[in-house]
Amino acid sequence: MPTSQRKKISAKTFFNIFSIVLTVGCLSYFAFSENGLTTLAEHVHQFKIEWLIFAVLCMLSDLFLDTCLIYLFTKGISNSYTFRRAFKVCMVGHLYSAITPFQSGGQPMQIYVMTKQKIDAGNAASTLVQKFFVYQTSITAYSMFALIFQYGKEINLLSPIMVALTIFGFIVQGTAAGFLLVVSFNQKITNKLLVWATKFLSKIHLVKNYEKTLESWQVQLDSFHESNQYLYRNKSLLIKTYILTFFQLTSLFAVFYCIYRSFGFNKASPVSMIFSQAFVTMVSSLIPLPGAAGASELSSYVFMNPFFTPETVKPAVLLWRIITYPAVILISAPFSKIKSEM
Template sequence: MEKKKKFRISGKLIFNLIVFGITVYLGVYFFVSEDGLIDLLSKPNSFSLFWVIIAFLVYDFNIFIDTIVTLIFVRSQYKDFRFIDALKVSFVGVFFGAITPSNTGGQPMQLYLMSKKNIGVGFGSACMTQKFIVYQIVTTIFSIFAVIFKFEYFQSAFTNIWSTLFIIFGFSVQLIVTALFLVVSFCNGITNKMIKLIYKIMKKFKFVKDPEQKIERLYNEVSMFHQANKALFKNPKLLVSTYLLVMVQVLAILSVPYFIYISFGMPEVAIASGTSVPNLFDFICIQSFVLFTSNLVPLPGASGGAELAFTMYFGQFFVLGGVNKIKPAILLWRLVTYYGAIVISAPFSYYTKDKKAEDKKLKELELKQE
């Protein structure tokens, strides 16, 4: 007779409950509170639907660019890889990235889908990592330029010790992560030393099962990544085209708040109240601050952190002249960049429906071998 398994409250369960609680709270707050979604829909004349649609189209254009970049990387070795396949990969990444903490679930599902298209896992992993590094480098460059050109505004956001720490820590983490990926990309010797250090830590503290196997897999993936990296730099045309495309992609993501700003007629309010009207460049710079600050929050969609960062940086543009549109502005921004993205990408999760079954078979096979 089989013994019943005892119910244990694990750290994962606690984390999931916290995530669920925050999600429910934010949903209630932005949907049913004053100036929330219900009030917004009941007053359709309070914002311009045209500019909201433009915001949706601009943000969805970033997914299209991501598809093109994926296609370029994969076709460098697999010529039969189609545009529709790359589109599926991009949407799967959007969906699983949005519903998992710190966007961690997107790449594994993308690799699984690519493997179903007979793309080698090692090569697919190298492509996705390369794409992420290009994106990380471009966003970091945008952040550095934003701090330089908008330093006075950036400095004005330091309203108290907590906001100061939040901003400085977010910017520092982005720089460190980018530097780390650059080291992994170009410094093979340092990378091997880092892997050896990771192995020593895993072996000493014994928090990972079969550390030798994990390290061997890591060595193989890094080796495959370095090979792909060398191939990329042997093709200047591929390198330049991917960086230019990702620049356009990042510009699309960063420009969304500007169209939300216009949709509420805030430029007219600013003129009437005698304050200066920010332009698209201003919003792109400021949104880059929001991006690197909110990325600190390890929750799906950076829930809570994204809203806080948006309020902290854009509050003065949506609250002026007796008009307060910050809450509906956050709501529309999140609808465009997060909830809307989940809705349009959710149907593509169908293409990964067999992953759990295959993972289960793989685990059973590993147990039999042991």
């Protein structure tokens, strides 16, 4: 095996091991440090288990609504598409998003599974980009309202670094939404980007036949834009998917509020806590590690600290992390075996 290939493999292995160690280390810290999970055990008689069940149900609602969105988007290009197949694609997406940097492995694996389900690769990519466009614009709007609602409240209590990271995270999300808008509906600019990308990949020898590859990609791009035009014309589908995405984000952001109530607290506004969770997403999305290891725990601790007591904030972060990360991996993994047909 060439030396360069061995280096690539070892670097990837090191990265994966580092991510796992960091995740386990963070969970261990919140479990066993002062005022960690051991403190929670001392007050278990005060714990409201029904609210912890609601937290799990919120996480499951995120998975269910994501399946509904995949089904709705794909049903428009394949009348025979079933909810069961959409569920399969959802599970694969969540699993590979959780274990890859920047959640980058989710969509490629979903496209692969959809091709196994007899969906054309170009249509599959178009469907998932449309879904991502709705998600990205929705979370950008959510983040904007969070900044407006919480400005002068929690924002002013944060360190300048956390404020800067929060605002930068919002700018990144807004830029991504704007880029997707241009790519989705401006065919002239998209064609120029495609030509540039193909030339670049050809120069670095990742594309062997420039003309053939460009022609093939342009055919898929035309199909992609046709699908986007269908989405834009289908106002009913657009409205349904935005509503479902809003509920999906809200259910995921509400997990921490349910955990808050499970500790017996009830003074904080659910809206305020949900918007604070949006801040966590803004910051953690900047970290390239799988599951945003380290950043998720730290940002959750910072943004949720005002709502908890010093004795309960660490156990709360630990419970939130377990429900929204390892639990999702455990649920999605059994359903993620790749088969030729579902």
